[in-house]
Amino acid sequence: MDNYQASRMRKASHGRGLIPPCQVACPLHMEIGEYVDLVAQGKVMEALQVIRDDNPFPSICAYVCTHPCEDACRRSQVDKSIAIRALKRFAVEFGGDRMIQLEAETTQSEKVAVVGSGPAGLACAYYLRKLGYPVTIFEAYSELGGMLRVGIPQYRLPREVVDTEVQRLIHMGVEIKANTRVISLDLLFDMGYKAVFITVGAHQSLRMGIEGEESPGVIDGATFLREVNLGLKPSLGEKVAVVGGGNVAMDAARAVVRLGASKVSILYRRSRAEMPAGPDEIEQALEEGVETMFLVAPTKMKRGNGRLSVTCVRMELGEPDAGGRRRPVPIEDSEFNMEFDTLITAIGQAPQISEDFRLRLGRGSTIQVDPVTLTTNRTGVFAGGDAVTGPATVTQALASGRQAAFRIDDYLRHRYPLVDKEAEETLSGELLPKTIEMIRKIERLEPPLLPPKARAKEFKSVELIYNWEAAVNEARRCLRCGMGAEILFQDKCATCLTCLRVCPYHVPYLDEGGTIQIPADQCQACGICVAECPAKAIVLRKPYDRRHIDEELEHALKSAAESKSKPLIIGFCCQYGLFGTGALASLWREGKAGIWIVPVLCVAKLEGGHILRAFEMGAEGVFIAGCGEQCSRENTAFWVLQRVERIRRALSQIGLEPERLQTFNLRATEGDTAEALDNFTERIGELCLASIIKQEVKS
Amino acid sequence: MIVAEQKPLEEIRRIIAPYERVLLLGCGTCMTVCGAGGEREVSFLNSALRVAQAKSSDGIHSFSEYTVKRQCDFEFLDSLADKVNEVDAILSLGCGIGVQVIAERFPDTPVLPGVNTSFMGMAKEWGVWDERCAACGDCRLAETAGICPITRCTKGILNGPCAGTKNGKCEANKDMDCAWILIYKRLERLQQLEKMRRYYPPRNFRVIPRPRRIVMKADVEPGEDNG
Numbered sequence: 051m052d053n054y055q056a057s058r059m060r061k062a063s064h065g066r067g068l069i070p071p072c073q074v075a076c077p078l079h080m081e082i083g084e085y086v087d088l089v090a091q092g093k094v095m096e097a098l099q100v101i102r103d104d105n106p107f108p109s110i111c112a113y114v115c116t117h118p119c120e121d122a123c124r125r126s127q128v129d130k131s132i133a134i135r136a137l138k139r140f141a142v143e144f145g146g147d148r149m150i151q152l153e154a155e156t157t158q159s160e161k162v163a164v165v166g167s168g169p170a171g172l173a174c175a176y177y178l179r180k181l182g183y184p185v186t187i188f189e190a191y192s193e194l195g196g197m198l199r200v201g202i203p204q205y206r207l208p209r210e211v212v213d214t215e216v217q218r219l220i221h222m223g224v225e226i227k228a229n230t231r232v233i234s235l236d237l238l239f240d241m242g243y244k245a246v247f248i249t250v251g252a253h254q255s256l257r258m259g260i261e262g263e264e265s266p267g268v269i270d271g272a273t274f275l276r277e278v279n280l281g282l283k284p285s286l287g288e289k290v291a292v293v294g295g296g297n298v299a300m301d302a303a304r305a306v307v308r309l310g311a312s313k314v315s316i317l318y319r320r321s322r323a324e325m326p327a328g329p330d331e332i333e334q335a336l337e338e339g340v341e342t343m344f345l346v347a348p349t350k351m352k353r354g355n356g357r358l359s360v361t362c363v364r365m366e367l368g369e370p371d372a373g374g375r376r377r378p379v380p381i382e383d384s385e386f387n388m389e390f391d392t393l394i395t396a397i398g399q400a401p402q403i404s405e406d407f408r409l410r411l412g413r414g415s416t417i418q419v420d421p422v423t424l425t426t427n428r429t430g431v432f433a434g435g436d437a438v439t440g441p442a443t444v445t446q447a448l449a450s451g452r453q454a455a456f457r458i459d460d461y462l463r464h465r466y467p468l469v470d471k472e473a474e475e476t477l478s479g480e481l482l483p484k485t486i487e488m489i490r491k492i493e494r495l496e497p498p499l500l501p502p503k504a505r506a507k508e509f510k511s512v513e514l515i516y517n518w519e520a521a522v523n524e525a526r527r528c529l530r531c532g533m534g535a536e537i538l539f540q541d542k543c544a545t546c547l548t549c550l551r552v553c554p555y556h557v558p559y560l561d562e563g564g565t566i567q568i569p570a571d572q573c574q575a576c577g578i579c580v581a582e583c584p585a586k587a588i589v590l591r592k593p594y595d596r597r598h599i600d601e602e603l604e605h606a607l608k609s610a611a612e613s614k615s616k617p618l619i620i621g622f623c624c625q626y627g628l629f630g631t632g633a634l635a636s637l638w639r640e641g642k643a644g645i646w647i648v649p650v651l652c653v654a655k656l657e658g659g660h661i662l663r664a665f666e667m668g669a670e671g672v673f674i675a676g677c678g679e680q681c682s683r684e685n686t687a688f689w690v691l692q693r694v695e696r697i698r699r700a701l702s703q704i705g706l707e708p709e710r711l712q713t714f715n716l717r718a719t720e721g722d723t724a725e726a727l728d729n730f731t732e733r734i735g736e737l738c739l740a741s742i743i744k745q746e747v748k749s
Numbered sequence: 750m751i752v753a754e755q756k757p758l759e760e761i762r763r764i765i766a767p768y769e770r771v772l773l774l775g776c777g778t779c780m781t782v783c784g785a786g787g788e789r790e791v792s793f794l795n796s797a798l799r800v801a802q803a804k805s806s807d808g809i810h811s812f813s814e815y816t817v818k819r820q821c822d823f824e825f826l827d828s829l830a831d832k833v834n835e836v837d838a839i840l841s842l843g844c845g846i847g848v849q850v851i852a853e854r855f856p857d858t859p860v861l862p863g864v865n866t867s868f869m870g871m872a873k874e875w876g877v878w879d880e881r882c883a884a885c886g887d888c889r890l891a892e893t894a895g896i897c898p899i900t901r902c903t904k905g906i907l908n909g910p911c912a913g914t915k916n917g918k919c920e921a922n923k924d925m926d927c928a929w930i931l932i933y934k935r936l937e938r939l940q941q942l943e944k945m946r947r948y949y950p951p952r953n954f955r956v957i958p959r960p961r962r963i964v965m966k967a968d969v970e971p972g973e974d975n976g
Contacts, residue, residue, distance in 0.1 A: 542777060544781040545782075546781060548784075551872075552875055583789065584781045584784050584788070584789045658793050659792055659796050662793070662799070665803075665804070666799045666803050692876075700800075701800075703757055704804060705804070745806075
């Protein structure tokens with residue numbers, strides 16, 4: 051591997067596939083479709099590998115990612131989006147992320163300093179180590195993690211998760227300098243660092259700018275969460291108000307619940323629809339007993355008799371502002387008073403950049419950078435994360451850290467930036483109503499949550515992990531956007547209209563010129579047209595999908611030939627759903643004499659040639675096990691049976707008993723399948739014996 | 750479109766028996782559309798023949814496969830010359846026309862038919878084909894409301910229906926529509942029922958001179974009057 055950065059960009063498992071919207075929406079551009087598909091096959095370790103390829107800290111994202119991918123998921127046009135983040139959490143936990151050890155060699159001499167150990171800083175250090183640079187992280191607080199540590203409460207992100215990732219970085223050779231506030235960048239350069247990445251976050255709470263904000267009992271959200279997260283237990287009293295509608299306000303309110311306040315109210319000047327906090331966060335806060343007061347804004351605060359008197363004004367929503375949210379307008383003469391013990395302000399945060407850094411600042415005191423190279427006004431100084439964007443998400447910070455590492459690499463290597471080129475085409479377009487109508491509706495499975503009562507007592511993680519069955523079933527809902535069928539050989543196409551007639555989703559159509567079109571944005575990648583096209587002109591866009599059955603079959607035939615056990619039975623089994631791990635796995639484990647399993651990604655992709663090939667290579671019997679009506683695609687069983695009938699006819703013309711080809715529906719309980727399979731094996735044994743006797747008699 | 754059906758495997762095995770190296774040759778036009786001899790069928794047949802050979806343990810054949818865009822024109826066959834040199838026979842999955850064009854193009858190689866060319870017709874739905882035209886050379890569809898009695902009436906009568914029609918179905922096959930009832934209903938719908946009242950004299954199909962040839966090009970000598 052000459053260069054990690056270049057090698058990372060070269061991978062293209064997509065082939066002619068189009069980049070699905072989830073991947074486009076992800077700040078890290080993770081191959082979401084890929085790992086969701088692997089989870090659906092029960093291949094969690096492979097799924098984790100795909101995740102780790104693009105994400106330095108998947109365990110962190112698995113807890114706190116705001117999953118813009120789910121917002122972009124086209125399944126939401128059918129029923130509900132795929133629960134991508136929860137599936138990632140499943141892959142991380144079941145795939146054994148904790149066990150992964152990372153090593154990194156130092157191959158470069160230029161030292162790089164990372165100022166700030168938030169997600170952007172950690173990600174930058176991670177990738178710089180991968181690129182072979184000596185890296186030092188400077189952190190002002192005693193513990194690493196930045197907002198991961200002092201901003202996000204434990205019930206959303208357990209501390210062990212951050213600890214594990216930090217330990218992994220130390221193992222990779224990252225030097226850590228905690229309790230070290232960087233006061234001058236010149237000093238860093240004097241110490242021999244050749245490049246500096248500034249990622250100090252946005253820890254400074256914005257002020258409301260109203261009378262009495264300095265009163266005792268008023269505390270800002272960032273400070274409050276920092277204290278709580280560093281293990282302090284601020285005394286708050288019984289009645290607490292939180293002002294604001296973002297994630298920090300939610301986190302603060304839910305932390306207050308856990309600290310034992312009897313009443314927590316969120317005051318927000320707009321309505322629920324405009325709240326910037328994640329819908330799940332809001333939902334969970336409400337479940338835990340947090341009260342909300344919408345269209346209310348404090349205008350004055352006064353401390354007296356040990357309590358805080360807060361004057362509020364009611365608001366109404368006016369015209370939308372530049373950001374598209376409706377602007378709150380105070381209603382005249384609507385002031386009213388409320389009393390609280392404590393009021394927490396959480397109306398936004400900004401970075402606090404030391405003037406001594408001599409960096410050019412922009413709007414909201416953020417550092418001004420070139421969006422592509424992340425360079426600042428000072429040579430060798432790069433910046434990213436919240437310090438540049440203002441408060442944003444963890445995943446955005448990770449992406450910014452990764453980008454910074456690669457641009458620092460380019461800078462130190464005196465190279466023109468190897469900027470990701472938009473070489474691959476992205477999938478766009480909505481699903482058509484006629485396509486949606488035909489797509490099987492399958493309910494989204496949410497991961498279980500701790501019951502609200504149990505949550506309110508402690509800072510334990512609220513969300514639990516999927517069990518195996520739920521995860522696999524959830525992953526099977528993926529529509530495989532952009533991975534569908536295409537007419538690869540237009541010159542072969544006889545315009546026979548077979549694809550148009552067999553497609554369960556009415557996707558192929560004849561254009562005005564009389565040419566068949568298979569629009570990529572509608573295709574569900576079921577593979578039926580691919581297997582039926584009489585001209586063999588249609589292929590699935592992803593190379594792996596095309597070769598998969600051939601390769602698995604040849605592998606099974608080879609293994610069978612080596613083992614020489616008889617009678618040889620080849621079983622084509624659907625790898626999706628639970629069958630990849632349930633009934634099928636037990637077949638594998640028991641290693642029944644002479645039964646060889648060929649995993650297929652939906653039996654509808656199985657072609658006649660595959661089955662005949664098994665017989666040609668000596669199989670005495672062949673069975674096909676699919677999931678029947680439980681399949682997430684339409685009509686798959688029908689087409690398998692069509693092909694089976696066809697082959698049975700051919701078998702009988704050859705002089706072989708048609709019953710040598712059997713289909714099983716693995717939807718039936720495992721016991722039934724096992725019994726049916728036993729009967730089948732027995733019968734094949736008999737037929738095999740009979741044909742041997744016949745041969746003997748003949749000769 | 751020409752519709753055909755693949756011959757039974759036994760028959761194919763019988764006719765290729767004398768030849769060791771056989772080229773299975775598909776056709777990318779009608780035979781692909783009717784599912785009798787496109788690339789997929791060629792490869793399916795190849796697999797089936799291999800299985801048969803493996804199971805009967807008298808393996809002497811070696812098969813190769815190829816599909817041309819159209820077998821019924823010499824130009825499409827030119828690219829085959831090298832492949833043909835390496836085989837002892839060609840099993841054509843083209844229609845009867847394809848088989849003959851190949852025979853004409855490759856005079857030294859035996860050509861065998863792999864399909865039974867059946868009729869000219871249309872796909873009723875996926876996997877179902879119906880005959881529609883008998884190529885009688887004297888189209889009467891204008892009088893019969895676009896429904897051909899020669900093809901679709903069991904008797905092929907020009908003045909129907911006969912007495913064998915019952916509930917709109919044919920006496921020969923009660924699942925088959927009576928073509929003349931269909932004609933009547935459509936004429937009624939088009940308000941042209943008077944066409945039913947005319948008598949069409951019977952036609953003598955035996956007088957069609959075979960093989961037929963159609964000549965479009967005019968017999969002209971360049972150079973005299975017109976350039």
